Amino acid sequence: MNQFSIFKVIVIVLAVSIGSCSKNEDVVTPEVIHWNYEHPEWQTQGFSECAGTIQSPVDIQTTNTIKVDLPNLVFNYSAFPIKIIDNGHTLQVNNNGTNSVTYNGKTYAFKQFHFHYHSEHLLDGVASDMELHLVHQDPASGALLVVGYFLKKGAANPVFESVFSNWPKQKETEVTTTTSINLTTLLPVDKRYYTYIGSLTTPPCSQGVTFFIMKTPLEVSGAQIDQFKAHYDHNARPVQSLNSRLMYEDIL
Ligand SMILES: [Zn+2]
Structure with missing residues (x-):
């Protein structure tokens, strides 16, 4: 040699x-x-389901949505103390099932929420500053229901203030705090949404996840965006093809 x-x-x-x-x-x-976001071809790294045909995120093209009056999403949310983890891919707050959402007569336990910078879903090809994912699960079937909110630069968000100020010093270790948050204070009155069937946006990209992308974004300040970016300046999976799936838009 x-x-x-x-x-x-x-x-x-x-x-x-x-x-x-x-x-x-x-x-x-x-x-x-x-795995990482620099090389998002995760199907070549042992996560075969990431090559599936019903993957998330997607670009929501509003000229192509099926516009109908769909059932309301009911948020059964109340205050809970923050249990928080920096899992190496995002900042995540865990909940012990004290909160839930009800959709179409079925109740899904609230498991956790986390953030993406920039948004993972696009709206007519445009990304929002960030995206919030509220992850829920049907305890009986294990089916996942994810509510996504676009976060737009605007006023400082007091709930995210509580979350970001408790950012754990150590990665991959859950920290229990005495800070309580109530997500109902966060949610806009207008709860109309886009909905489609997709997947986890991180490996193993498990399919069959029902996504609700809310039409009304939440506000977050520029300083708060910077605070998140200081830890994760790119944790958004590229959009995936919608293929033969339909995107529904709740219009009433
Ligand atoms: Zn997510």
């Missing part, structure tokens, strides 16, 4: 180590497949 070949080997080794997650994690959990 000449000097140039040795140099090439070093470059490759360096590239591989930079591409994976931190060294510490690899030592503790060598079996975990790490």
Whole structure:
């Protein structure tokens, strides 16, 4: 091996180590497949379902939506203390099922919410500043219902203030706080939405997730966006093809 070949080997080794997650994690959990947003072709990294045909996020093209009067989403939300984790891909607040949403006669337990910068869904090709995902699950079937809110730069959001100010110092460790938040104070009165069937937007990209993308965005201040960006300046999966799926728009 000449000097140039040795140099090439070093470059490759360096590239591989930079591409994976931190060294510490690899030592503790060598079996975990790490993924990131720089290389979102996760289907080539062992997550085959990411190549499926009913994936999320998507671009919501309002000229193509099926415009109908759909059932209301009922938010059974009340105050709960923040349990928070920086999972290495986003900031997530967990809930012990004290909150829920009811849709079409079925109640889904509220599991967690988390953030994306910029938004994952697009509206007529345009991304919003951020996106909030409220994740709910039917305890009987395990089916997931995700409510997505576009976050737009505007007034400071007091609930997100409570969340961001409790950002854990250590990654992948859930922190229980004494701070309570009530998401009902956050939700706009207009609860009309776009809805379609998609997937988790992170590996393993499990399909069959019902998405509700709310039409009325929430406001978040520029300083709060910057606060999130300081940790995650790009955690949005590129949009996926809608394929043969229909996008419904609740108009009344
Ligand atoms: Zn999400």
